[in-house]
Every structure is written in C-alpha cells, then in structure tokens.
Amino acid sequence: MSSPATKLRLHIQNHHVVLENGILKVTISKPGGIVTSIEYNNIDNLLEVSNDESNRGYWDLVWSPPGSTGTTGTFQVIHATHFKVVVKTDEQIELSFSITWDTSLQGKLAPLNIDKRFVMLRGASGFYTYAIYEHLEAWPGFNLDETRTVFKLSKDKFKYMAMADNRQRYMPLPDDRLPNRSQPLEYPEAVLLVNPIEPEFKGEVDDKYQYSGENKDVKVHGWICMEHGVGFWQITPSNEFRTGGPTKQDLTSHVGPITLAMFVSAHYGGEDVVLKFGEGESWKKVFGPVFFYLNSAAQDDDITLSLWEDAKRQASEQVESWPYSFPASEDFPKVEERGNVTGRLLIRDRCMSDDCIMGNGAYIGLAPPGEVGSWEREGKGYQFWTRADETGNFTIGNIRAGNYNLYAWMPGFIGDYKYEDSISIFPGCNIDTGELVYEPPRDGPTLWEIGIPDRSAGEFYIPDPNPKLVNKLYVDHPDRFRQYGLWERYAELYPDGDLVYTVGESNYATDWFFAQVNRKTVKNTYKATTWQIKFKLDAVEPSGTYKLRLALASAAQAELQVRVNNPDRNIPAIFSTGLIGKDNAIGRHGIHGLYWLFSVEILGSSLVTGNNTIYLTQADATGPLQGIMYDYIRFEGI
Missing domain, CATH: 2.60.40.1120 (Carboxypeptidase-like, regulatory domain)
Structure with missing residues (x-):
C-alpha cells in the first residue's frame, strides 16, 4: 500500500521545513517543530486546515509546581526555539526541534530541556517522532502530569475510527458536541448528542474515555477517510517508555478527529502515577519513537477492512523492528x-x-x-x-x-x-x-471466595446502560463496561437496600455488582453503601485468627470499612483502608484502575457457629463517581 521508493528530499524554508519521500510530504514549522501539513495520496493536507497551524500536530505536556496535589496543571504545547538537521542521507532524514530551559523561564515553562525529533525514511509510508526530556540537577522541582503527541485530522475527511477488530465505528463530528447540539453529562468529556448533524448519532453518548485501552493491547489505532480510501494510524512499537506497565490504561483516538500517542498521564491512576521531581533531581528519558503510518485502498475494496488489516500488519512489522536501528540520538540504545x-x-x-x-x-x-x-x-x-x-x-x-x-x-x-x-x-x-x-499471601485454606483474582472486575455483574445513554458500539459487546453512567444503575437495581451476597447460593456473575458506589438520594445528595456477605461456618475456633483477603481492582476516593456480625457504623470497624485511590476508573469506564491488596485479621471470637455476616461499607460519600471495584475476596480458615 505504498508507492515505489524515491529519493528523500528536504526543503528548508524561512518558517517551515518540508520532508518528502515520494509517498508523503510532511511540513513542520521552524523552529517550533509543529506539524502543519501532511500530504498523501493526492490529498493536500490530512490535518484540519481550519485550525491554526500551531493546533494541528504537536507534542504537549501538563506540568505543575513541586508539592502540587491532584493531576491538573499548566498546559504547554512544546514550541521549540532551535532547529537542526541531524541526519540527511539517501536513506534517512532526521530533524531536531529543541528548547533549552533556564531560570528566566521559571514559572512559565516546565523546567525541562526538550529535543523533539522527526524522522522520515526512504520508502516508508509514514514518519516517526520521538523526544528526549531532561531535567538537570540544579533545576527546581516540578510535577509532570502528562505528555503526549496530538494529531488533529480533517473533520470533513476522517469519520471512521478503529482501535481493535471489535472496536471501530463511524464517529460523530466535533460540531455535534457543541452546546446547541448536545447536553452535558456528569463531566465535560461526556455529552449526550441531541441534535447531531448526522441523525444516526442522535441519542448516543460521546465520551473519549470510552475508547481507552491497556498499553499491552493498543499497538495501533487511528482514522479512515472513506472518500479517498486513506488511513492515518498511530503505531506504538514498544511500551518501554510508557508509564505504569502493561495494564496501564490510556486514551487512543476520539472525536475531533484526534489521534493521540500517550506517554505519561494520570488516566486510570490518578495522582499516584504523576511524575514528581524534587529540586536537585536529575532525570532524562526518551519517549518513543512512535510511527505515524499512512495507507490507501482501492474504492472497490472493503475499505475499512483492507486498511485496518494492513495497519495491523504494519504494527506487527514495527514491533518486530524494535529497537529501531535508525534513531540518531545517543540516548536511544540500539x-x-x-x-x-x-x-x-x-x-x-x-x-x-x-x-x-x-x-x-x-x-x-x-x-x-x-x-x-x-x-x-x-x-x-x-x-x-x-x-x-x-x-x-x-x-x-x-x-x-x-x-x-x-x-x-x-x-x-x-x-x-x-x-x-x-x-x-x-x-x-x-x-x-x-x-x-x-508464594502468594496465604494463611489458611479457602473457606469461600468471590470473583477471580485477575486485577479486573470484569467477571462481576455489569448492567445494561440506561437506554437513553447508550454508545451503540458497546451494545452486545464484550466490553459492556465501557457504557456511560453504569454507576447510576446500582440504586435502580437495589432501590430498597444494598447488595446482599449469600455464599453457596449467590452467583458473583449475576449477584455482585461490578462497583460498590454511593447511593444517590432524592435530594441529589449521596449516602454510603454497605454490602453484606452472608456465610455459614460449621465450627469456629474462638481463640484462632481467620483472614479476609480483599483484592481491589480500583479505588476512587473511597474508604472501605469492614465489620463482622454487627452493622452498626457507630461501632469502630475492625478494619479500614483509610481514604484511598484517585484512579477514577468508574467514571472513565475502565473495568480496573490501580491494584490494592488488604489482609484483614478476623478473630475467631467475633464469629459464630452457623450464620455469619461480613459488612463492607464504602464510607466516603460525597459524589457519584467515588467507589471501589473488587477484584477478588477470599475468607481463609485456620
């Protein structure tokens, strides 16, 4: 799906540089290092030309002063101040767009030296980008909340999005999210489309977090222009430079049309995954390279299938080629x-x-x-x-x-x-x-258990969404947890009291709600919920100690309290997690966030032969998105 390789060309102009290889032409601002144009397959520019040149294809970051809490800060598009040709051969062009920090920039820009690189290879149907971030020992501390690349494609051309075999669809237009065409929902990213330009989207929810994925699963994602049979794909060949390991979840592509390469973010982790640098702390890291791949298909093909399958093949080739041999930076080891x-x-x-x-x-x-x-x-x-x-x-x-x-x-x-x-x-x-x-934690034999220890709440009961708040992609889909507003279904399913689970009778797939959330009252306030686990013991060792293992798949501003055989919240709990977690996985349609494991000692003297009840209270109740997703619960004997 590419043309025969021709000679690489580099054109250096007053305010732009242009790279071309006979397949595509990429224009980048000089010295800023912002991609302003991508020409391919007789399309003059794949990017959104109604946007300012500085708002089309760029690296950005979010940073905050040292000691800051939370995950927000100052948004900074990385505008370089120095341009350099690093490599120019028949096989490769590599360009550097860099910015050097000094104390005159304190409080204005993140205290980082940043060197953005763009690479074009002969015969490659796409281009690469990577960046070297450096914080010197003498510099002030700061928090790095997020950094990524962003490409904003032509909204008139790219209307079909794909990130997995079963996660692809035609998408609404960005205009459909405007106030006169949508209604706001619980947070700004989520809207209900009430008067979209294309009527087929009416009544659907649009929310970029519905298209997140785990690092290990998302190697390629992007957009298709049906009119021209062209695909634009972001390929991440390795996760070595991303935060949080293989199961970290992050954004991919979403309405805009926008395609992201996420390197650092607090998504599905909260403040726990923000990078915090102290004064005097030296640090250097290479993010990328990532590959932006362009492909085309004949109009008589099944365009979406042809382009998607080719993009997957290209992603596999890029993975097999890692670590790349071409990056010129000495900070990228071969x-x-x-x-x-x-x-x-x-x-x-x-x-x-x-x-x-x-x-x-x-x-x-x-x-x-x-x-x-x-x-x-x-x-x-x-x-x-x-x-x-x-x-x-x-x-x-x-x-x-x-x-x-x-x-x-x-x-x-x-x-x-x-x-x-x-x-x-x-x-x-x-x-x-x-x-x-x-040797996993274990003190005694399993007397009973709930769930599967896999760091996910996916095995538990996930309800159908409110029929007025549906994303059609996830109807009859294995990722049903990605529907909006599932937290609100709890009170509807349990209107008269909280969940009660009876060991030996209940089935966790149908009787254990996937998230323990707060209950909304008629006054639009929230109250804590207490779940009960009822179980029988044929015999009890009064002088012994039993063990309750609580593995959590997510916690969002939650306090889990445990009581045994007495639900009275005026009596101190035998165990409390304290206030934990800010991963917000419930509100962002993740089936897990960060993993927590707690081991609770239960004295035999608090148990009885026959019927017993463990009470699990999510005690912090100030909003709709607080709560816990359980991974697995086990009660061990002596």
Missing part, C-alpha cells in the same frame, strides 16, 4: 547496547497443590527498583514486560542498560512478586535468573 533476561516462574500455594504450579501466563517485567508492586505507579524510568509460557519460562529481551528489579504477578493468584536481588543490565548480557518461586 539492539547491541541492550541485554536480555530469562528464567522460570513457579507458584507455591500449599492449599492448592503439594507441588509447585507453573507460572503459565504470568506477567513478568523489569522496572526501576522499588517496593513490591511499585511498577504500577512508576513512570520515571523504563519498563520491559513479557508473559510466561505454559511452563512458566520467560524471556525479556532488548532491555536498556541499568539497574532494575524483577516483578511479576500471576492471574489466578493474589499479590505481587519481587525478585530479591536487583538485576544490572549491561550491553550484550544474557542473564538467567533460574527458577523463581512466588
């Missing part, structure tokens, strides 16, 4: 400058098996040194992840040189594993860790 780690993970749980269990499908990764499970909240460094095979064997390849901890977690088991020794990677190394044995 394959020979990287190392590899192999090993085998086994699970030891005596209550499940006398023998070790093979770590089939375990997530295993290297991330910067930290506490057990810290990888999920880490973003300053690089991370490298893989899945173990059916025998627990794993290989992590192409790791940057540096010091790491090895982390793992295994679907089907609670908790996190951390290898006791740090691992130092050096160029060309092949380190074999041998057999690693993870």
Whole structure:
C-alpha cells in the first residue's frame, strides 16, 4: 500500500521545513517543530486546515509546581526555539526541534530541556517522532502530569475510527458536541448528542474515555477517510517508555478527529502515577519513537477492512523492528547496547497443590527498583514486560542498560512478586535468573471466595446502560463496561437496600455488582453503601485468627470499612483502608484502575457457629463517581 521508493528530499524554508519521500510530504514549522501539513495520496493536507497551524500536530505536556496535589496543571504545547538537521542521507532524514530551559523561564515553562525529533525514511509510508526530556540537577522541582503527541485530522475527511477488530465505528463530528447540539453529562468529556448533524448519532453518548485501552493491547489505532480510501494510524512499537506497565490504561483516538500517542498521564491512576521531581533531581528519558503510518485502498475494496488489516500488519512489522536501528540520538540504545533476561516462574500455594504450579501466563517485567508492586505507579524510568509460557519460562529481551528489579504477578493468584536481588543490565548480557518461586499471601485454606483474582472486575455483574445513554458500539459487546453512567444503575437495581451476597447460593456473575458506589438520594445528595456477605461456618475456633483477603481492582476516593456480625457504623470497624485511590476508573469506564491488596485479621471470637455476616461499607460519600471495584475476596480458615 505504498508507492515505489524515491529519493528523500528536504526543503528548508524561512518558517517551515518540508520532508518528502515520494509517498508523503510532511511540513513542520521552524523552529517550533509543529506539524502543519501532511500530504498523501493526492490529498493536500490530512490535518484540519481550519485550525491554526500551531493546533494541528504537536507534542504537549501538563506540568505543575513541586508539592502540587491532584493531576491538573499548566498546559504547554512544546514550541521549540532551535532547529537542526541531524541526519540527511539517501536513506534517512532526521530533524531536531529543541528548547533549552533556564531560570528566566521559571514559572512559565516546565523546567525541562526538550529535543523533539522527526524522522522520515526512504520508502516508508509514514514518519516517526520521538523526544528526549531532561531535567538537570540544579533545576527546581516540578510535577509532570502528562505528555503526549496530538494529531488533529480533517473533520470533513476522517469519520471512521478503529482501535481493535471489535472496536471501530463511524464517529460523530466535533460540531455535534457543541452546546446547541448536545447536553452535558456528569463531566465535560461526556455529552449526550441531541441534535447531531448526522441523525444516526442522535441519542448516543460521546465520551473519549470510552475508547481507552491497556498499553499491552493498543499497538495501533487511528482514522479512515472513506472518500479517498486513506488511513492515518498511530503505531506504538514498544511500551518501554510508557508509564505504569502493561495494564496501564490510556486514551487512543476520539472525536475531533484526534489521534493521540500517550506517554505519561494520570488516566486510570490518578495522582499516584504523576511524575514528581524534587529540586536537585536529575532525570532524562526518551519517549518513543512512535510511527505515524499512512495507507490507501482501492474504492472497490472493503475499505475499512483492507486498511485496518494492513495497519495491523504494519504494527506487527514495527514491533518486530524494535529497537529501531535508525534513531540518531545517543540516548536511544540500539539492539547491541541492550541485554536480555530469562528464567522460570513457579507458584507455591500449599492449599492448592503439594507441588509447585507453573507460572503459565504470568506477567513478568523489569522496572526501576522499588517496593513490591511499585511498577504500577512508576513512570520515571523504563519498563520491559513479557508473559510466561505454559511452563512458566520467560524471556525479556532488548532491555536498556541499568539497574532494575524483577516483578511479576500471576492471574489466578493474589499479590505481587519481587525478585530479591536487583538485576544490572549491561550491553550484550544474557542473564538467567533460574527458577523463581512466588508464594502468594496465604494463611489458611479457602473457606469461600468471590470473583477471580485477575486485577479486573470484569467477571462481576455489569448492567445494561440506561437506554437513553447508550454508545451503540458497546451494545452486545464484550466490553459492556465501557457504557456511560453504569454507576447510576446500582440504586435502580437495589432501590430498597444494598447488595446482599449469600455464599453457596449467590452467583458473583449475576449477584455482585461490578462497583460498590454511593447511593444517590432524592435530594441529589449521596449516602454510603454497605454490602453484606452472608456465610455459614460449621465450627469456629474462638481463640484462632481467620483472614479476609480483599483484592481491589480500583479505588476512587473511597474508604472501605469492614465489620463482622454487627452493622452498626457507630461501632469502630475492625478494619479500614483509610481514604484511598484517585484512579477514577468508574467514571472513565475502565473495568480496573490501580491494584490494592488488604489482609484483614478476623478473630475467631467475633464469629459464630452457623450464620455469619461480613459488612463492607464504602464510607466516603460525597459524589457519584467515588467507589471501589473488587477484584477478588477470599475468607481463609485456620
């Protein structure tokens, strides 16, 4: 789907530079480094020409002063002040657009040196971009809340969006979100389309968070212009430079038409994943390269299928080519400058098996040194992840040189594993860790359990949406949790009292609501909810200690309190998490956010032979989007 390769050309003008290779032509502002035009397949400009040139294709960031709380700050489009040709050969053109920070910019711009690079290769139907961010030791501290690339495509041309085989559709126009055509919902990103330009969208909800995905799943996403049979795709060949590991969720493409490459964000993590730099802290990181791929299809083809399948093939080729050999920056290590780690993970749980269990499908990764499970909240460094095979064997390849901890977690088991020794990677190394044995938290046999320990609430009951607040893409879709407003369905399904789950009778797939949220009252205030787990014990050891394991898939400004056989909230709970979590996964249609694991000791003296009840209260009740998504609950005997 590309033309024969022709000679690369670079045209340097007063205020722009133009790269072309016979397939496409890219125009970038000079020295700012903003992409102003992409010409391809006889279309003069794929970008939205009604936008100012500075608002078409750019890198941006959000930053805040040190000590700031929350996830908001100052929005800054990265306008470079210096332009340089780094490479110009028959095979490659690489351009640098950089900005150097000094104290005269304090309080105005994030204290970072930023070097944005754009690369065009001969014969490539697209272009690459990456950037080197650097914070020097002598500079003031700051928080980096977000950084990304943004491309705003022609709204008259690109109307079909795709990010997975079963997640693609015609999209509303940006004009449909204007006040005279939509109604605001719970937060600004979500609107109900009441008078859209195209009537087919009337009555649908549009919300960019409905199109989020996990890092590990979203390698390619983008838009299709049906009129010209052209696709514009963002391809992320590696997640090593993204925050939060393989299961971190983030935005992809959404109404605009807009296509994003997210590198750092607080989405589905909250303040816990904001990068916070202290005064005197030196730091440097390379984000990318990512690839922007253009393809075309004949009008007699199934255009969407043809372009999407080709985009997936191209994404696979880019993944196979990682780490790229062409980036000119010395801060991007080539394959020979990287190392590899192999090993085998086994699970030891005596209550499940006398023998070790093979770590089939375990997530295993290297991330910067930290506490057990810290990888999920880490973003300053690089991370490298893989899945173990059916025998627990794993290989992590192409790791940057540096010091790491090895982390793992295994679907089907609670908790996190951390290898006791740090691992130092050096160029060309092949380190074999041998057999690693993870012993998940366990004090006694399982007396009962609810759910599946997989860090998701997807196995629990997810209701149909309010029929007046539907996204048609997710009707009869496996990702039904992406519908808007599901939190409001709880009070409708339980109008007279909160959820009661009876062990041995109830079914968590139908009787356990996917999120414990607040109850909205007739006065439009909110009240706490208390869920009950009823269970029988044939015998109790009064002097013993039982254990309740609470694995949470998400927490959003929640306080989970546990009481046993007494629901009176005037009596102190036997356990409280305190106020935890700001991942906002409930409001942003994620089926998980950040993982939490709590172990609660329950004295045998508080239990009785026969019927018992555990009361779970989400006690902080000031808004609709607060709450907890459970991953798994287990009650262990003695």
